[in-house]
Amino acid sequence: MDKKPNLKQTNKWLVMMNIPFQMGVIIFCFTYLGIWLDEKYTGTSIFTIILSLLAVFIALYNVIRQVKNLNKED
DSSP states (O other), rough: OOOHHHHHHHHHHHHHHHHHHHHHHHHHHHHHHHHHHHHOOOHHHSSHHHHHHHHHEEEHHHHHHHHHHHHHHO
């Protein structure tokens, strides 16, 4: 019976350790896309600003959703 709570606790730690990597990938990809769009279509950095801010909001939403799911499982 001790194995189940320990396994659950380990899974929570793995999910929590994965969150910063997910945030980094989301923000990097959207920012890179913004830089590419700016170089291709405009001389300004408007796409980079818009897409990087959008990426931050998406990443934060993803974190909040994952934490809520972890709390639901308890």
